Amino acid sequence: MKLLFDFLPIILFFAAFKVAGNDKEAAAAFASEHFGFLVSGGQVRPDDAPVLLATLVVIVATLVQVLVLKLRGKKVDTMLWVSLMLVVVLGGLGIWFHSETFIKWKPTLLYWVMSAAFLLGPLLMGKNLLRMLLGAQLELPDAVWQRLNLAWVGFFAAMGALNLWVAYTFSTDIWVNFKLFGSLGLMLVFTVAQGLYLSRYLSDGPSTKENR
Numbered sequence: 674m675k676l677l678f679d680f681l682p683i684i685l686f687f688a689a690f691k692v693a694g695n696d697k698e699a700a701a702a703f704a705s706e707h708f709g710f711l712v713s714g715g716q717v718r719p720d721d722a723p724v725l726l727a728t729l730v731v732i733v734a735t736l737v738q739v740l741v742l743k744l745r746g747k748k749v750d751t752m753l754w755v756s757l758m759l760v761v762v763l764g765g766l767g768i769w770f771h772s773e774t775f776i777k778w779k780p781t782l783l784y785w786v787m788s789a790a791f792l793l794g795p796l797l798m799g800k801n802l803l804r805m806l807l808g809a810q811l812e813l814p815d816a817v818w819q820r821l822n823l824a825w826v827g828f829f830a831a832m833g834a835l836n837l838w839v840a841y842t843f844s845t846d847i848w849v850n851f852k853l854f855g856s857l858g859l860m861l862v863f864t865v866a867q868g869l870y871l872s873r874y875l876s877d878g879p880s881t882k883e884n885r
Contacts, residue, residue: 680857682734682760690727694846695724711768721771724845728764728776735760755786756861777840777848780856784833792826796820813874820866828863832856 677684693700700722708729709715717725742749759779767775781871796803803825804818813821839851 678738682731682738682756683856685734686727686731687736687747687849689730690723690849693723700726708768711765713769718771721773724773724776725771727849728768731776732760732764733755743749743824751790752783752787759783773845778837778862780852781833781836781840784829784836788826788829791822791829795822797873811872817871817874821871824848825869826853832859 697719701717701719704717704722704725705712705715708725709717711729712725735753739749739753739757742753759774759782763779763782764776767773791802794800801818801822802824836852836856839855840848843851
């Protein structure tokens with residue numbers, strides 16, 4: 674359920690883009706009538722309408738995520754605040770300037786912020802962020818926590834670069850597909866691979882763990 678909640682803005686972005694893309698003329702007319710004040714010149718071009726409407730949807734969805742957590746008295750993760758800031762700023766610029774480039778950079782910047790956080794946590798604060806998140810559920814040797822933390826650093830850095838490669842190499846339609854299915858699929862593969870790596874430690878007794 675939490676995974677669905679976390680990925681809800683991406684799913685809604687995908688859905689809005691596909692629906693608007695089925696009739697770009699109608700989408701442009703709708704966007705110009707209701708959201709023209711957000712766009713430089715006041716008119717939305719048919720080719721720009723799918724991304725513009727999808728961007729508006731993802732901004733609202735991310736805001737709703739934060740509001741729901743606040744109303745339920747739950748902590749809003751730092752990464753969600755960063756995501757909200759990026760999507761509002763970059764999404765707003767993309768809408769105003771009729772440019773897809775800003776919103777295409779948002780996943781990359783978020784991935785790289787996460788990569789930097791995992792990398793700098795041990796260096797600046799002396800804290801392994803992954804261990805802080807999962808330490809209550811997993812008992813692992815220090816060396817394993819360090820390797821896992823570096824693995825997440827590399828994964829997020831690679832995902833940021835891959836997003837840019839797809840964004841600048843292929844069409845916007847393919848990028849939107851990758852943004853949902855590619856990111857989810859790669860995250861799943863990476864998580865499964867991490868689980869297989871950890872299985873050797875989780876199945877061992879405490880005395881064996883301490884020796885590794």
